[in-house]
Amino acid sequence: MARFRSVAFSHALFVAPALVVSVAIVLLPALLTLLVAFADWDGASTPTFVGLKNFQAVFSDPVFWGALFNNVQWMVIFLTIPMAIAMVAASILMRRKRSSAVFQIIFLLPYVLSPVANAVIWQNIIFDPISGLLGFVSRSWFPLFNPLTDTRTALYAVAGVDIWHFWGYLAVVFFAAMRQTPEDQLEAAFIEGASGWQVFWNVTLPNILPTVALMLVLVTIFSFLTFDYVYLITQGGPARSTEMLSTFAYAFAFTSFQVGKAATVALAMSFFGLIASLVYVRMSRSEIQL
């Protein structure tokens, strides 16, 4: 009996390192963020409690609402364009199973490279008016403008680079899901004379729907957290036209050292992702056999 109890004790020790790391790095600082949102803090001196002052300041700042609107635009763009590109590509690969491995690796390449490399490459060799492809095309063939310098187009240009880097991942995931479609269902559809579109709509899509739903949820969550490509390519400019909640919060914390306001914005962006996170946890609970 003592040995059985020692098994439970040992297993508790096994979980401890992971739990300690996660609680120390994620949970406790997250709770601190919750507290700091109600305080004035420059990151060094003692924080002072200020009640709802940070929330009032942030919510009355038009930059906050502009950033939130950009995040919503980002979400709409990412829930549609990369999803559609990837879905079509995965469907095409289903008819080319032998060459699919090569295509998957090529589509995945931008996804496995670092955002720093991708962003700097696009800035210098594509967008740059002197050294980039756009500048060359403008000088040699027909006039193009640099979309990063126009407040109306900058957001879509940055989103374009992020989509370029991201869609291949979705294609690989969708293809993996499509391959699990039971062969007999496809056979049955063919025997009944269903068209390609009917097969996709009535057989393939219902089968991959749980995977598509999970991707929609994850894309929604990450749309409110997106940081890397915006911060690297435009830093929120020009004239804050690409400001995101994440870059807005980051500037509060590390440019003006208003950590209380940074925490407030962080709470806001987490709130929007939180709703999608709850859906994610519900979806995954059954999956992991709790």
Next chain:
Amino acid sequence: MSQGAGKQRAGNEGTARPWEAARVAGNIYLAVAVLIAMLPLLLVAINTFKPHVAIVANPLSLPTSINFDNFSRAWRGGHFSTGIVNSLLLSGSTVLITLACASLAAYALARRQIRGWQAITIYFLCATTVPIQLFLFPLYFVLAKLGLIGNFLATATILSAINLPISIFLLRAYVLGIPREIDDAAFMDGATPWQTFRHVILPLMQPGLITVAIIVFLNSWNEFLITTTFQKGRGNLTMTLGYLSMNGIYATDQGAMMAGAFILVAPIIVFVLILQRFFIAGMSAGAVKG
């Protein structure tokens, strides 16, 4: 395109043309997708050997001579001698910390011997999608107070905390595939829980450990937000941060910029090509539902 699917059958009855058209459309789609995915990388490859003047004159022209000067200027400008050491130390320690914590926790959580295993599992599930910004700001200023900014072990622990949840669930799936009877047999033979884990379970988890190691290594090698925040200071730059520091300063030496990108990107592409089997499996693991 899946449109080709139904039409292929119809082709037997003598209407091959619509199927042919779908096949051609599919090929065009894939060709355009490959071109777009590869274009920025191809531009890096052809411009990496060209002097600045030649790049500005025509970024699409092939190099007329192979010149390695660009590489030596990029290596110095991107502080790659420092960066490669720091990147290897940072990513290597992140992998080790993550593997150690996650494999132990995955085993304990899969075997359900400890009270509260359900709560701990749900905690890690929630941690999977937790926004970095929710804990970033207090964590930074606390570590700054402790003098741990630029300490690669501290940064590696943070990166591990982010990678832990997904690693635990990936490895947990492996443990669930190992029959309980194996544990029981080891127990009957008088093995302690640690011996059971170390000599029985761990070897059986090996394929999962390799997948996790590869994914976590790549994640931490490419990571930007945490790394740029916590690895401040010239001596603490990683390869990606060193390359980023060239951006703008080397605007009039695009040869060096392209060579820097080449140094950054080429090893990762080789890494991915060698380990592609693990990549495609690892990328879609956990994402495919149902």
